[in-house]
Amino acid sequence: MELVEQQADAGFSALRQKLTLHHVGALVDSMETAIEAYRGINGKASAPIAIASQNVRVCFVDMGSGVAIELIEPTEKGVSKDLLKRGVTYYHLGYLAPDFDAAMEELAALNYIPMAPFQSEAFEGRRCAFLMSPALHLIEIIEQ
DSSP: OOOOOOOOHHHHHHHHTEEEEEEEEESSSOOHHHHHHHHHTEEEEOOOOEEEGGGEEEEEEEESSSSSEEEEEESSSSSHHHHHHHTOOOOEEEESSSHHHHHHHHHTTTEEEEEOOEEGGGGTTOEEEEEETTTSEEEEEEOO
């Protein structure tokens, strides 16, 4: 497969150096079933973590590549449960940012639409925020 590389402007290139891909977020009906499916292909799962503010349970499956799969199981009716009912499973990319505030500002300047930051139990209470890209893709920025 041949990849076509587009020339990035200086702003995006600088931002790319400040972000590290951490995980791909995937909604699941059953965390236990999903963990078993990934265990068969070398996935090692963290313990599930309840994220009360988002009505979900999450765990991270280390696939041995430096990038994890975040399994997200909705616990109540809400946005993530609605997405899952519509067949949306893989839905965001999570990036670690050494300078959370600068990353948020630079992404906003690139027309990413930020949502309200929150502190996540999955990341020891560090700040996180979701942003919608100009292409309507969801990303998560996590304070490193």
